Amino acid sequence: MGHEALDRVATPFLALDRSVVEANAARLRAHLDGLGAVLRPHVKTAKSVEVARLLFDGGVGPITVSTLAEAEAFADAGFTDVVYAVGIAPDKLDRVIALRRRGVDLVVLLDSAAQAVEVARASRERGVPVPALVEVDCDGHRGGVLPGDPAVLAIAEALVSGGAELRGVLTHAGESYFAYTPEALTAAAEAERLAAVRVAEDLRAAGHEVPVVSVGSTPTAHAVTDLTGATEVRAGNYVFFDLVMAGIGVCRVDDLALSVVTTVIGHRPDKGWIMTDGGWMATSRDRGTARQPVDQGYGLVADLDGTPYPDLLMTDASQEHGTLSVRPGSAAALPDLPVGTRVRVLPNHACATAAQHDRYHVTSPGSRAVEAVWPRVRGW
Numbered sequence: 001m002g003h004e005a006l007d008r009v010a011t012p013f014l015a016l017d018r019s020v021v022e023a024n025a026a027r028l029r030a031h032l033d034g035l036g037a038v039l040r041p042h043v044k045t046a047k048s049v050e051v052a053r054l055l056f057d058g059g060v061g062p063i064t065v066s067t068l069a070e071a072e073a074f075a076d077a078g079f080t081d082v083v084y085a086v087g088i089a090p091d092k093l094d095r096v097i098a099l100r101r102r103g104v105d106l107v108v109l110l111d112s113a114a115q116a117v118e119v120a121r122a123s124r125e126r127g128v129p130v131p132a133l134v135e136v137d138c139d140g141h142r143g144g145v146l147p148g149d150p151a152v153l154a155i156a157e158a159l160v161s162g163g164a165e166l167r168g169v170l171t172h173a174g175e176s177y178f179a180y181t182p183e184a185l186t187a188a189a190e191a192e193r194l195a196a197v198r199v200a201e202d203l204r205a206a207g208h209e210v211p212v213v214s215v216g217s218t219p220t221a222h223a224v225t226d227l228t229g230a231t232e233v234r235a236g237n238y239v240f241f242d243l244v245m246a247g248i249g250v251c252r253v254d255d256l257a258l259s260v261v262t263t264v265i266g267h268r269p270d271k272g273w274i275m276t277d278g279g280w281m282a283t284s285r286d287r288g289t290a291r292q293p294v295d296q297g298y299g300l301v302a303d304l305d306g307t308p309y310p311d312l313l314m315t316d317a318s319q320e321h322g323t324l325s326v327r328p329g330s331a332a333a334l335p336d337l338p339v340g341t342r343v344r345v346l347p348n349h350a351c352a353t354a355a356q357h358d359r360y361h362v363t364s365p366g367s368r369a370v371e372a373v374w375p376r377v378r379g380w
Contacts, residue, residue: 003370003371003372004370005369006304006342006369006370007342007368009370011278012260012261012263012282012283013261013357013359013361014261014357015258015260015360015361015363016257016363016374017306017362017364018363018371019364019365020255020256021051021054021257024238024251024257025054025055025238028221028235028238031221032224032227032233035225036227036228037215037233038062038232039221039232039235040064040232041061042064042066042085042235043063043064044066044236044351045239045354046236046240046354046376047354048360048376049073051239051360051374052074052077055239060077060079060080061081063079063082063083064082064085064234064236065082065085066084067086067377068092068096069380071106074377075099075106079104080105082106083109083133083170083214083234084107085234087109087110087143088108088109090115090118093108093119093130094122096108096122096130097122097128097130100128100130101128105131107131107167108130109133109135109170110132110134110155111134111137113151113154116132116159116162120159123165124162124163129164130164131166131167132165133214134152134166134168134170136171136199137171138172139173139176141174141175142172147194147195148198153203156208160208166208167212168231169203170215171192171214172192172216173188173191173217173219176188177244177288179248180247180249180292182223182249185219185220185222185248189215189223190224192215193229193230196213196214197213200213200229212231212232213229213230213231214231215230215233215234216232216234218250219250222235222238223250236351237351239257240256240257240350240354241350242256242258242350242353243256243289243296243348243349244289244348244349247292247294247296253308253346256346258347258350258353259344259345259347260278260282260344260345261344262276262277262343262344263278264276264339264342265321266339267339272334273323273324274325274334275321275322275323276314276321276322276323276324276343277321278314278320278345279318279319279320279322280318280319281319283298283299283317283322283347284347284349284352284356285352286347286349286352288348288349289348296348297313297314297315297316298313298315298316299353300313300314300345301313301344301345301346302344302345303344304368305366309332309335310330311327312326312327312334314345324343354376357376359373360373360374
């Protein structure tokens, strides 16, 4: 392929194990098979056309995006069934309509009559009906209308009477990221389903067609056992997984596909520190495990072949310096890592860590050879 090996690429950089992505994708597909809903992967984690193609056996399929930059890049690559799962800002509707005119079935998200009025106005003025999903708040995590709120009928009426299209409802169980038992995860998945179905049924009772009932998050997608009334499941983080997901119990550390390769640049034996050239610009500031039973600092540290060092964490970060030290309270010894040694930092939050980089260096198990370099979509 002409690519450098992992021990030659300039650090810090993102390493991605293709086979782990494939295994993670196969696991979720197998779990959802037979539950009666389509999987609509969220590409915001990888922001990579090549990773998305792994999820569709080399082809294309339905996707979720978090930015219009993603929608445009994936449209260029042939993905035409797209949900933009962030509440629509009126000034983005020009780009939405441009994509729909290209033949992309791009669906927007909203949770207010004010947004619905703007979507309907743009639809009328351009002669391009824009389809929208109504966001439902199933757990108080973020935006959305509450089940039973009469506002949902006003939103639907503003869309339909104004020249836009009501495509359905969407919810996201964001609080499932703080569920730590199988029972709690299953309960979150069921609450998510019930909230979405309740709003869909209210809309149908008022005479609206509701073809799409969209649910999902990585934790609930793996825990759900009943998808009655739901038409699709969204999940994104599962392609890579991370230490937050491992802390929840959704995956094992061995299932993490992504790591940041850094180089040892110094030592502070008086403080028990190993210094690297990978600071928060390489790993992100995300400390998502700090609220979990086991705090993993800025990430677990493994050798270049992916074997974790006992209780070695990236415990601090400045812009371009990483500090490695032994987990507080551990009896593990600080490993002898000479200057020039390359290590991997396993991320707390794969989406945030990947966002610090513009490409992946793709490997296979047991090999330090880089078989491909895959670009990431940047911007909004």
